[in-house]
Amino acid sequence: MAEDESDRGYLLDNQQSEAGIRFGALAELFNPVTFRHVDDLGIGPGMRCWEVGAGGPSVPLGLAERVAPTGTVLATDIDASWTRDIAGGTIEVLSHDVAADPPPPGGFDLVHARLVLVHVADRAEALRRMVQALRPGGWLLLEDADPMLQPLPCPDESGPEQRLANRLRSGFRTLMEGRGADLAYGRTLPRVLREAGLEDVQADAYFPITSPACDVLEAATVRQVRHLLTAQGIATDEDIDRHLANVATGRLDVGTAPMISAWGRRP
Template sequence: MFDFEHPSQRERLHALAAECDPATQDLLSRWELPPGARCLEVGAGAGTLARWLARRCPGGEVTATDTDVRFLAGLRQPGVVVRRHDVRTEEFPPGTFDLVVARSVLCHLRERDAVLTRMVSWLAPGGRIYIEDPSFFPAASSADPVVRRLGAAIVGTLTATLGSDVETWARSFPAPLLGQGLIDVGARVHCATLTSDNTAGTAWRLSVADLLPVMDQRGFLPAAETSAALAHLRRPEFVDVVHAMIAMWGGRPSDRGRERNHGVDEAR
């Protein structure tokens, strides 16, 4: 599933980026980065966010990682380093980065809690971590029975095959960061409206198409229903909200900031 060799994988990643980047960049742009900032994006995918970070911190360095870096090969701009890296098993030295970002990564890892703790340890004093993952709770309450069926099939398939949690993990934010010794912990939710022809709808439709063979194999969505389901998503009148992108963040205290508030900050 979501194999980078799949013909539509590049298109799917770019559609996801077009859907998610504006909200992610809006929040990250509120944080001032130090001169020469060192940034890490885990699971950089198509590299759009890494490019934006590099433009935002000239003179710094953005390390863009993924387990498959074929779509990052074109990241040749100054300040970007591409590295093949498996966040489940490979480390960075403690205190390496001023900003650590991971979007749509931890929800798919069985070891998500342990990985998050290690990622926090990679923060330099004064550094921030930003985690963003999807939750499909909006699909469960959709008035559209096809969307409810697809949402349940996606959740069941990802849980059974990858050990993903696209229901409760992101819905619990920012609780996973509390108790990590961070300050200014906060959370934000963004729900995109899907239509048959916008980027959010395209991303969801391509993701569903990628998952359909496994859904059938695992018994979550019979093959007889698949073509009808995809046709339903292509209807000109299709409009729905099927998932939420939920973000959480926090900062490692600097030497001057250890007495600051350790409560929860809410994005406005």
């Protein structure tokens, strides 16, 4: 290969055609978990929320429903193209790099990031800036994957279809590590929140083992990185076509990596 693919940034580019499909599947899988925590933290009318690395529109819209009519939601991302259309009223959308740009001013009652920091090279600085943005008593809710905690998309490796799925996911993890992802980051969240000076820290974990949205997410993700899997010699086009056909049957029982949710309050 003439160019090192590992030096070209975030593996799952928001501008790629599969990104919207992925955002929809992630919303179906994880929004119930996210908003259970948001509601338990008491986020409601009049509050200010910062959604970091928003990606798709579903979380900013859900937060806006909770803080309306007098609250505000700031949705930021390095690539804000998937959230620009929801700007207006309660929601403001900005292009922003959480690890490089100053935190937005004003103080927030909630700062939330889901499946973001695992991909950020300078996680410690990003976390510092999110904590800095909290008002006293404000909550930081971080939700991130821990693929190494349960690395198999098919824990029930009962046949060649499941073995192929697990081999391709192993290759995908190799690509992520090459881009600087920390595949064991999720489990560290309670500790890093305490080390950041937050109080009342708690955490839990969730991952679906099978659902239609898991199949949609798996197919979209594999299609999105197909060229990298083949270029790196991780899989052949025949391997990928066979795997996508297996997923399409709906009988593969393919799951996701565990998502750790951790939250803490600024004193």
